[in-house]
Amino acid sequence: MAESENIYLVGLMGAGKTTIGRQLAKALKLPFYDSDKAIEERTGVDIPTIFEFEGEDGFRDREQKMIQQLAEMRGIVLATGGGAILREENRNILKKNGFIVYLQCSIDRIVERTRRDTQRPLLQTENPRARIETLFVQREPLYLSCADFKVDTGVMSSKDVVGRILEAYQSIHRN
Numbered sequence: 001m002a003e004s005e006n007i008y009l010v011g012l013m014g015a016g017k018t019t020i021g022r023q024l025a026k027a028l029k030l031p032f033y034d035s036d037k038a039i040e041e042r043t044g045v046d047i048p049t050i051f052e053f054e055g056e057d058g059f060r061d062r063e064q065k066m067i068q069q070l071a072e073m074r075g076i077v078l079a080t081g082g083g084a085i086l087r088e089e090n091r092n093i094l095k096k097n098g099f100i101v102y103l104q105c106s107i108d109r110i111v112e113r114t115r116r117d118t119q120r121p122l123l124q125t126e127n128p129r130a131r132i133e134t135l136f137v138q139r140e141p142l143y144l145s146c147a148d149f150k151v152d153t154g155v156m157s158s159k160d161v162v163g164r165i166l167e168a169y170q171s172i173h174r175n
Contacts, residue, residue: 006073008100010085011102012082016113024166035078060087105152107129
């Protein structure tokens with residue numbers, strides 16, 4: 001871990017990055033940021049609109065700039081977008097500037113958590129489950145390659161997940 005106090009949450013959509021991030025930031029008395037929400041605030045439009053007009057590549061360009069800006073801050077908790085780790089530059093920025101937590105979650109739980117969500121452009125398909133399975137296969141090796149710590153958010157309460165992350169973070173931070 002780098003000499004910063006930033007904590008970055010990575011994982012598939014629906015894994016709980018925003019929920020866990022808010023609770024973690026509160027426990028640590030740190031500011032919380034969500035890269036997707038920051039992009040929406042900056043552009044004045046929602047993520048589906050960006051996807052519609054700029055495509056996924058356009059969105060990923062915006063995401064990369066936002067992660068670069070947020071990672072320059074110190075003492076924050078950041079929930080990244082599920083695909084942020086697709087770009088090597090993002091992985092390198094996160095690795096260099098903080099403690100990365102992979103929020104792992106089963107495909108079944110992610111399907112359950114996202115089934116009514118219309119704000120996830122990648123799931124606006126005939127078969128959202130197949131799409132989630134594809135994303136999992138594509139992204140999990142990348143999450144694992146950059147994570148300092150991994151926790152399964154599908155099998156315990158968010159309070160317990162936060163407790164596990166705090167234990168791991170504090171044990172590394174003390175050394």
